[in-house]
Amino acid sequence: MPHCTPEQLALAALREPLPDTDAAHLAGCDRCRAEVASLQRGVDALAVPELAAPQGSVAPPPAVWAAIAGATGVSVVPRPELVAGGTAPARPAPLPAPAPPPPGPRSPSGGSVVRPNFSRLLLATAAALVVGIGVGAAAVALGTADGDEGLQVAAAALAPLDDRGATGEATVVERDDGSRVLELQLDAADVPDGYYEVWLLDEAVSRLVPVGVVQGGDEASLALPTGIDIGEYPVVDVSVEPLDGDPSHSGDSVARGVLES
């Protein structure tokens, strides 16, 4: 049997299983095994769990930003309630014991070696990363059926966008007839010469759909347009609108949250 191809040996260095005939050859061929070993040094240096894609969010203590601001001289301030991890749902971050520098090669080269078992965790994380990290608002716990009021299908906690401190909770409820309403509880000060308006935005904050007018400190039930995909417009936005007759968004948002189902 001829030697394994260079590509197969590279995959072996990554500890991917080879086809049976290649694996059998590799097990008995010093030359191919030496090639795998020489390629594996780089793999062993870098493919360690400590350098893997992020798996969980941990909010840094406030002193970290203070040090960054001191070192860079910037005068802006991140909103603490939005710092990813700070508002994450109650999913305790995995806190491993402090790890020593990982040792060198994990196993002798050659032979059949199973891939490390942190892979599933990483895959889950990778998917989460693709979806987008740190959306800045936590979903509230979802109930299932809600009596004859309808079925709760998504919910969002609304976080304040500035020092006006408006907060709220939004839930999307599907009724028996298939219609959906956005139930909103808004805690916000009254607007003297204007009103609050609720919008659904896409994640890029480039398109929006108006949903209705609400008062601060009020509960409102707003019908959603038939057929709107809340996966496409997952962001609940509350804006202050002046009484100027202009139906477009004022650009003055006070609270936002992302619907999660």
Added chain:
Amino acid sequence: MTELLERDGRRVRVADVIPDDGPPPGSPWPDDAEIGRRFAAGDEQALAWAYERFAGQVHGMAVRAFGPGPDAEDVTQQVFVSAWTGRAGFRPHQAPLPAWLVGICRHKIADTWARRDRQRRATEAALAEAQAATGPAAPTVDSTVADRVLLLGELEQIGQPQRGIIELAFFEDLTHAQIADRTGLPLGTVKSHIRRTLERLRMRLEVDGAALHA
């Protein structure tokens, strides 16, 4: 799916909130690409946005490596300071901002290991000296720790798609078949890129690793 959404878009009134030159003040929720664009342009607000959105993930990595405490906090701090002061090196078309920050975080973690290793050697050397001439030979460098710093630097030099492919293999533990799925590249292309990148890393270790370890 897309068609359906476009129909939705026509049925309901859809307007642009955001003028073309970016979100107005008071609407502080741009997408990652916008944050990246402003970050590269030196807009301080973008640093705060990036911190709001990505500091939790960065700090999560640092805590995973060092446990909660000063080492992890130093790493997170250094990541954002280095990213800001080194923003001229940010290439949005090579990697979006969060991926770039994660890459910097890897460097800072590897640097911290290397610093600890230097401290260990200094301590051992001092100890050996105190124990007089019969002490052991000079303490050895942990070659894996040194390799990491060297190879993370080499990864930075690799262009796309080769770099993204090897990062998926190393850092997300994907097989070459999964990488082909994820990237849409042919299997053979993925395999040959993996082979060439591993050769490149081996070459770097042979040339500079030996010198470092001597």
